Amino acid sequence: MKRILVLALAMLMCLGALASCGAKDWAYIEEKGNLVIGITLFEPMNYYDESGKLVGFETEFAEAVCKKLGVEPVFQVIDWEQKENELKSRTIDVIWNGLTVTEERKENMAFSTAYVSNKQVVVIKDSNASKYATVEGMAGASCAAENGSAGETAIKSNAVLSQNKYVAAAGQKDVLMEVKAGTSEIGVIDLVMALASVDKGDYKDLMIVEGVELTAEEYAIGCRLEDTELLAKINAAIDEMVQDGSLEALAAKYGLSDVYAFKK
Numbered sequence: 001m002k003r004i005l006v007l008a009l010a011m012l013m014c015l016g017a018l019a020s021c022g023a024k025d026w027a028y029i030e031e032k033g034n035l036v037i038g039i040t041l042f043e044p045m046n047y048y049d050e051s052g053k054l055v056g057f058e059t060e061f062a063e064a065v066c067k068k069l070g071v072e073p074v075f076q077v078i079d080w081e082q083k084e085n086e087l088k089s090r091t092i093d094v095i096w097n098g099l100t101v102t103e104e105r106k107e108n109m110a111f112s113t114a115y116v117s118n119k120q121v122v123v124i125k126d127s128n129a130s131k132y133a134t135v136e137g138m139a140g141a142s143c144a145a146e147n148g149s150a151g152e153t154a155i156k157s158n159a160v161l162s163q164n165k166y167v168a169a170a171g172q173k174d175v176l177m178e179v180k181a182g183t184s185e186i187g188v189i190d191l192v193m194a195l196a197s198v199d200k201g202d203y204k205d206l207m208i209v210e211g212v213e214l215t216a217e218e219y220a221i222g223c224r225l226e227d228t229e230l231l232a233k234i235n236a237a238i239d240e241m242v243q244d245g246s247l248e249a250l251a252a253k254y255g256l257s258d259v260y261a262f263k264k
Contacts, residue, residue, distance in 0.1 A: 026229035029093060034072040037062050038092035040080050040171055044196040044254040045098050057254040061115075062096050064246065068237040080171070081148035084108050087224055094234075095222035098190055100150040102217075110225050113238050114218035115247065115261050120154040121194050122209040123179055123187040132186060135160050135212055142167065144175045144184035151175070151188035154214035161186070161214075176203055188214060192259055218261065 029035055039046045045058040054075055066073040078086050083099075086092045087109060100118070101111050124132050132138050139160050145151030147168040155161045167184050169175045172193050178184035180203060191208075198206040223231045241247035242262050251260040 025227045026233065029071060029230055034074045035066055035069070036074045036076055036091070036093045038078040038083055038086050038095045039075055039097040040077060042098055042172055042193060044192065044256065046075065057250060057256055058096055058098070060250055061247065064241060064250075065234060065237040068240065069233055080146060083148070083222070087222060093223075093230070098192065098219050099222050100217045101220050102150075102153075105222070108225070109222040110227065110231050112221035112223070112231060113235050114220040115238065116192065116219035116256065116259050117216070117261050118219055118259055119191050119216045120151050120188055120214040121191050122212050122214070123176065123189060123194055123198055123206055124185065124209055125179060125182070126205050126207050128185065129207065132209060138164070138186055140164060141185040142183075143186045143188065144169050144178040145188045146170070146172045146175060150215065150217055151190070155188050158214060161188075176206065179206060192256060196255060
């Protein structure tokens with residue numbers, strides 16, 4: 001009898017835990033009144049302007065969606081390599097920062113409707129334009145990409161680049177700094193950041209290698225697998241912004257019209 005009581009108590013505890021987990025979907029977000037958004041500083045997605053204000057396509061996009069959901073956005077800079085752990089441990093509620101949809105990531109998170117069609121591109125110094133015009137010509141060149149990023153995957157899955165010396169940088173901006181400093185000859189980053197950064201300002205002497213596109217991909221928002229109601233609400237808000245044209249206008253504001261996923 002005692003053993004039966006112990007087993008029954010254990011089952012009740014498990015059921016209670018499951019119910020608690022279930023409550024941590026939309027009800028959890030609604031109760032605390034905010035959505036903690038995991039980001040990295042990544043122009044033009046999330047970055048600080050000259051006044052120190054956080055701006056960017058993803059920043060304004062998230063703010064608009066949160067307004068529709070009736071919650072406050074809380075932006076939290078994270079270590080991109082630890083993004084899945086941050087999401088699972090609930091230190092953040094979503095990953096919303098140029099997150100590439102992959103089959104591997106689908107095992108650990110649920111994705112929203114994709115809103116940007118991106119690709120990985122190679123960035124080099126202008127002075128190396130003739131030297132690194134093709135992937136084959138990049139054999140032996142030192143490479144850099146953000147740790148845990150789609151750029152890193154692109155390098156490691158490429159027959160030529162995977163044989164080169166590789167530097168895992170803390171962020172995509174660090175990749176650009178590696179190339180500018182000459183500590184890495186080749187940088188692999190997202191097209192959207194490359195368009196916003198190279199051939200201007202601090203990176204005026206850098207360029208995108210035309211005709212070399214390593215991988216095509218899509219950006220979406222990452223949620224916990226169990227947060228189905230939250231995901232549905234986010235997708236409904238995205239659909240509203242697509243229908244009323246506000247998301248397209250936001251993409252144009254930040255120079256992303258060419259990669260906007262809902263072009264007519």
